[in-house]
Amino acid sequence: xxREAFLSSVRFSLGTxxxxxxxxxxxxxxxxxxxxxxxxxxxxxxxxxxDGTVHTxxxxxxxxxxxxxxxxxxxxxxxxASLPVPGAAERLVAAGCGRVDSTVPRDNEGRGAHQSTYFxxxxxxxxxxxxxxxxxxxxxxxxxxRPRMASLIPLxxxxxxxxxxxxxxxxxxxxxxxxxxxxxxxxxxxxxxxRTADIEQQLNLGVHGPRAVHVVIV
Amino acid sequence: xxxxxxxxxxxxNQDVNTPKAAAVAAGARLLTTKRAAAVAAYPAMDIxxxxxxxxxxxxxxxxxxxxxxxADAVETVGGRVFFAATATEANDYIRRxxxxxxxxxxxxxxxxxxxxxxxxxxxERDGRTVVETDxxxxxxxxxxxxxxxxxxxxxxxxxxxxxxxxxxxLGVDYTDVPTELNQIARxxxxxxxxRADIGISGVNxxxxxxxxxxxxxNEGNGRLSTTAPRVHIAVMGMERIVPTPEDLEVMLEVLGRxxxxxSLTTYTNIVTGxxxxxxxxxxxxxxVVILDNGRTDVLGSEVAExxxxxxxxxxxxxxxxxxxxxxxxxxxxxxxxxxxxxxxALFGLEGREExxxxxxxxxxxxxxxxxRIDLPRMLVETRNQVVEEGGGFGWLNxxxxxxxxxxxxxxxxxxxxxAASAGGRVxxxxxxxxxxxxxxxxxxxxxxxxxxxxxxxxxxxQRDGS
Numbered sequence: 001x002x003r004e005a006f007l008s009s010v011r012f013s014l015g016t017x018x019x020x021x022x023x024x025x026x027x028x029x030x031x032x033x034x035x036x037x038x039x040x041x042x043x044x045x046x047x048x049x050x051d052g053t054v055h056t057x058x059x060x061x062x063x064x065x066x067x068x069x070x071x072x073x074x075x076x077x078x079x080x081a082s083l084p085v086p087g088a089a090e091r092l093v094a095a096g097c098g099r100v101d102s103t104v105p106r107d108n109e110g111r112g113a114h115q116s117t118y119f120x121x122x123x124x125x126x127x128x129x130x131x132x133x134x135x136x137x138x139x140x141x142x143x144x145x146r147p148r149m150a151s152l153i154p155l156x157x158x159x160x161x162x163x164x165x166x167x168x169x170x171x172x173x174x175x176x177x178x179x180x181x182x183x184x185x186x187x188x189x190x191x192x193x194x195r196t197a198d199i200e201q202q203l204n205l206g207v208h209g210p211r212a213v214h215v216v217i218v
Numbered sequence: 219x220x221x222x223x224x225x226x227x228x229x230x231n232q233d234v235n236t237p238k239a240a241a242v243a244a245g246a247r248l249l250t251t252k253r254a255a256a257v258a259a260y261p262a263m264d265i266x267x268x269x270x271x272x273x274x275x276x277x278x279x280x281x282x283x284x285x286x287x288x289a290d291a292v293e294t295v296g297g298r299v300f301f302a303a304t305a306t307e308a309n310d311y312i313r314r315x316x317x318x319x320x321x322x323x324x325x326x327x328x329x330x331x332x333x334x335x336x337x338x339x340x341x342e343r344d345g346r347t348v349v350e351t352d353x354x355x356x357x358x359x360x361x362x363x364x365x366x367x368x369x370x371x372x373x374x375x376x377x378x379x380x381x382x383x384x385x386x387x388l389g390v391d392y393t394d395v396p397t398e399l400n401q402i403a404r405x406x407x408x409x410x411x412x413r414a415d416i417g418i419s420g421v422n423x424x425x426x427x428x429x430x431x432x433x434x435x436n437e438g439n440g441r442l443s444t445t446a447p448r449v450h451i452a453v454m455g456m457e458r459i460v461p462t463p464e465d466l467e468v469m470l471e472v473l474g475r476x477x478x479x480x481s482l483t484t485y486t487n488i489v490t491g492x493x494x495x496x497x498x499x500x501x502x503x504x505x506v507v508i509l510d511n512g513r514t515d516v517l518g519s520e521v522a523e524x525x526x527x528x529x530x531x532x533x534x535x536x537x538x539x540x541x542x543x544x545x546x547x548x549x550x551x552x553x554x555x556x557x558x559x560x561x562x563a564l565f566g567l568e569g570r571e572e573x574x575x576x577x578x579x580x581x582x583x584x585x586x587x588x589x590r591i592d593l594p595r596m597l598v599e600t601r602n603q604v605v606e607e608g609g610g611f612g613w614l615n616x617x618x619x620x621x622x623x624x625x626x627x628x629x630x631x632x633x634x635x636x637a638a639s640a641g642g643r644v645x646x647x648x649x650x651x652x653x654x655x656x657x658x659x660x661x662x663x664x665x666x667x668x669x670x671x672x673x674x675x676x677x678x679x680q681r682d683g684s
Contacts (some may be wrong), residue, residue, distance in 0.1 A: 006301035010282040013518030022272035104499040115412040135481035144496035148445045171467045182428040189486040194438040198354035204400040209438025
């Protein structure tokens with residue numbers, strides 16, 4: 001149906017409808033702020049509550065521990081220029097992880113052939129442009145050098161988060177962070193590993209996305 | 219989308235007191251407990267619910283303007299928008315996109331609106347394969363079953379049933395260990411995600427000012443379906459609109475907590491247009507299908523407020539009727555108190571006359587609804603419509619006339635109360651354990667408080683005289 005015809009039938013219904021008028025709102029702040037130290041602590045406990053891990057000390061040296069924990073495997077990584085600190089991908093490669101090309105060809109056949117190599121990627125390395133203390137979420141934005149698959153297809157997702165990018169909640173990030181959603185094709189809030197409770201309400205991690213999420217504070 | 223059993227009562231009678239209904243009830247109780255814990259841990263919940271309500275009602279009141287703005291914004295970032303008046307129009311458009319893409323395999327992430335329009339059937343008739351990727355929906359699809367809950371589709375299915383199903387349909391060895399079942403589904407579906415030609419998703423919220431669509435999932439299937447295939451088709455009911463990203467944040471604050479007791483669902487996936495020129499991955503095409511399918515009629519009706527719903531399922535979880543009979547009794551995609559209002563409004567009252575009566579008017583649904591939708595008012599309104607159209611419980615009218623007669627004439631009232639006291643067997647605790655006649659149906663499963671042995675009038679006179 002043509003857009004104008006569709007909208008004019010909506011307009012007609014609005015003329016006869018009974019959508020209630022909302023009650024006036026109380027203005028003002030909803031929740032008190034937190035100090036930076038509290039933000040990190042809160043973020044850590046929130047992410048741990050949803051089965052993620054936060055590494056607050058050690059910087060990139062932590063990457064060796066992560067590979068020791070999960071074993072070496074293939075890696076999709078963001079470009080160094082898109083990460084808050086350089087050298088993370090090299091470190092993972094040095095620890096025995098083979099890096100996979102992350103640019104998906106645009107033609108149909110090339111696309112399928114390329115993505116078939118993604119079946120058993122073990123590690124994905126990304127940055128995180130913000131984090132929410134209240135929920136334990138990290139924000140990941142797509143763009144050049146920032147493949148979406150890196151936080152999605154691997155068994156283990158490693159995200160590098162600058163400590164000054166932790167906000168109280170998504171609402172604080174949106175109001176303080178000068179955010180433009182339309183700037184990128186994809187912005188995702190990741191809150192712990194992939195999970196399901198569909199079968200008899202029993203929790204299972206890693207149903208389609210990563211089974212483990214490590215946030216490394218840098 | 220109606221079941222073989224013709225009426226709500228017939229379907230409910232099939233399911234009530236079965237293990238299936240008990241499993242749904244247990245799941246609903248667990249979700250209610252999780253919600254309560256999340257709300258208790260979040261002092262701003264009441265304020266955010268007020269804001270959520272204001273945002274949803276404002277968006278509905280200005281829906282034409284926001285839909286126009288949204289469509290412009292999607293086109294600005296390179297997406298295509300199709301306005302579908304009916305399910306058939308929506309399906310025909312999706313079939314055309316599939317034909318243009320020469321799509322063999324289509325993956326789908328969980329979406330109630332695509333269940334509503336039955337897009338899978340339309341695509342399968344054209345010889346295309348459609349695979350559901352939410353674990354619950356995947357199980358429903360393999361079993362040729364129907365979802366029993368809008369958030370947790372297989373509350374009614376046991377892990378042994380899933381084990382049998384996977385062994386029979388996927389050719390794997392039987393297991394009923396959930397982690398192993400999960401692993402089987404992960405491998406099977408992953409291979410399909412990576413080679414699918416089209417991904418179809420629903421839309422939880424559409425942001426008018428940016429042209430973004432937000433899709434929330436816990437498993438990550440919503441992200442894979444909208445990232446791996448070359449073409450992404452997002453299907454949304456026209457009422458999914460919120461004006462700005464700030465409004466989206468408010469809705470997200472209440473959605474996860476209300477649905478599953480999570481501060482945020484694991485993945486909040488915000489898609490704004492297709493893959494950009496220098497992006498390394500993502501779909502090359504984005505199509506947004508905006509569906510009416512009866513919604514303008516609802517918008518122009520006495521139950522317009524139901525369009526503020528954000529499909530969290532909290533009203534199902536607390537509903538005593540839903541907990542007794544499970545979701546299948548409703549016979550449509552939408553069950554529980556939401557379904558009892560929305561389905562007759564969207565799909566017509568005929569054959570759905572019993573739905574608004576599948577309700578005790580206890581008000582629990584309003585207590586938990588994030589945008590505080592007045593479902594009890596609209597359930598009564600829907601009952602009014604049933605009666606106006608001559609259906610429903612017309613036999614109650616003479617009964618109510620008799621009651622009015624008795625209640626307004628003291629002598630008649632006194633004798634009626636006397637008859638009630640004399641008619642039934644009163645157990646030791648002052649309750650009727652068995653009533654004669656039609657009242658027996660009530661007392662076969664529960665007791666009714668018996669009238670006091672001494673009436674209040676009599677007691678008052680005696681007290682006065684002392």
